[in-house]
Amino acid sequence: MHSIPGRRVIMALFLIFLLLPIYWLVNMSFKTNAEIVSTMTLWPHTPTLQHYRRIFTDESWYSGYINSLEYVVLNTIISISVALPAAYAFSRYRFLGDKHLFFWLLSNRMAPAAVYALPFFNLYSAIGLFDTPWAVALAHCIFNVPLAVWILEGFVSGVPREIDETAFLDGYSFPRFFIKILVPLIASGIGVAAFFCFMFSWVELLLARTLTSVHAKPIAAIMTRTVSAAGMDWGLLAAAGVLTIIPGALVIWFVRNYIASGFALGRV
């Protein structure tokens, strides 16, 4: 009843539309450059692992993945830990300027990264964090912290108030209540928020590229090096691209049962 006519066909067509470009990238990553440029083949006729081998043996390549993961994890930890108490405060209490503060936070989630690129560069150079994972992790907080507060606020509001009151009557101190009772109750919400922080930090490039030069360069910025005097190294570019999809795919697999409700930010 609640499905529409031809839904299988629509779904199949849409999934093909989503997968085709990704297939082409994977396909190309297993081809030799000669095959890519000279002929049009739907699958690699002379499959090769040379591009992947190059990425895994060349430090300037694989360090990019480590750098990226480093600042993504740092950012996720910072965002969640500062957002948790705030989400509780927004959900339970009314205080001076709460609505304005909430809107101000949200407006930062919407601020274009391009606006902040240059001032961030100045700021983090001045305090000596430039070219460290910390700079990128802190910079990404500008959009991840508001998002985490927003998501977690929805989940905290789902916890009945009586639970807080009972815990306080039982003599729990606030920090103990927070860690022992509230956090386990909204564990899935924290998972969803962490997923989103991971996601938005992992996919962002402009700030990550502007705030790093050598030591903390993210993989996404290193990929642009494949343009050389000899022309584009398409195979290597494709292989690097495929490897950036994998962490995301793994994370999705772990949260697959929460994806739908997670994307509604706990607010259906």
Next chain:
Amino acid sequence: MDKTVNQKAWFLVLPVFLVVAFSAVLPLMTVVNYSMQDTFGNNQFFWNGVGWFKELLDPSTDLGGRFLASLGRNLFFSLVILAIEVPLGIVVALSMPRHGWTVAACLVILALPLLIPWNVVGTIWQIFGRPDIGLLGYTLNAMGIDYNYVSNAVDAWVTVIAMDVWHWTSLVALLCYAGLKSIPEAYYQAAQIDGASRWAVFKAIQLPKMNRVLLIAVLLRFMDSFMIYTEPFVVTGGGPGNSTTFVSIELVKIALGQFDLGKAAALSLVYNLIILIVCWIFYTVMTNAGVERKAQAEEEPAAERKPAGVLQPAMALKAKEGVA
């Protein structure tokens, strides 16, 4: 649920306030400072007052012309992708399978494009669309359609829009799917008993339930498409000519390319202001919708569970079942 007034809650919010203020307020002060000055390099700054802002809003100057043109292109782009992604997302959400392993499989594939770094999204479409090595470009040209996104402005636009649809329709679809999942089965049974048509079910049951998530989807999609940078930059570099140069691309060109700090800062402020206004409108609409829903629920407790007139007989039926 009534909230209690407690000013100490500020202590809980303080960490967030500090972290975001550090990354938002300090840089913004720098931007305001730059926007009033002109620089000729060597760290020499000259007071320029509101000169840059005047120039920015005057289409006859170089800066103003570029800004307004890119703003127009950006608004057009946002409207086009919203017009495609929202209906398509709803259709895809309605087409989701209901049971079994296919649900998880579809969800994972749908979410996949969202987790790909933005420049890799650009790379994927660059490789996919090129007439010489890309499947799409090659096929189109083989079919006799002259397609080349590097030299033809229309093709560049089609590619950028197709890329955005590919990248973000899943977000709309997943949000709608979450809204649809929250509809109890009884609604559909009731509609069936009433003999409601497919369209009536959609209009009276599914659309109202998706209202809230759709609002979030439109907000997120509008904002993100309004500040799009990486994907079109990788694919077209803003070209051919200036045909796909959106506001962010123009801004980065001025700020990091020409190092014209004053102009870039003035542009940043106006850009930010536009976003702030749109954000505020959405926020007000959203909170008002929330208040209305709450008021409705309080007025008539059953109203929430009774989406439309068509279904009233069904509610009676349900009550009878309860009695039996």
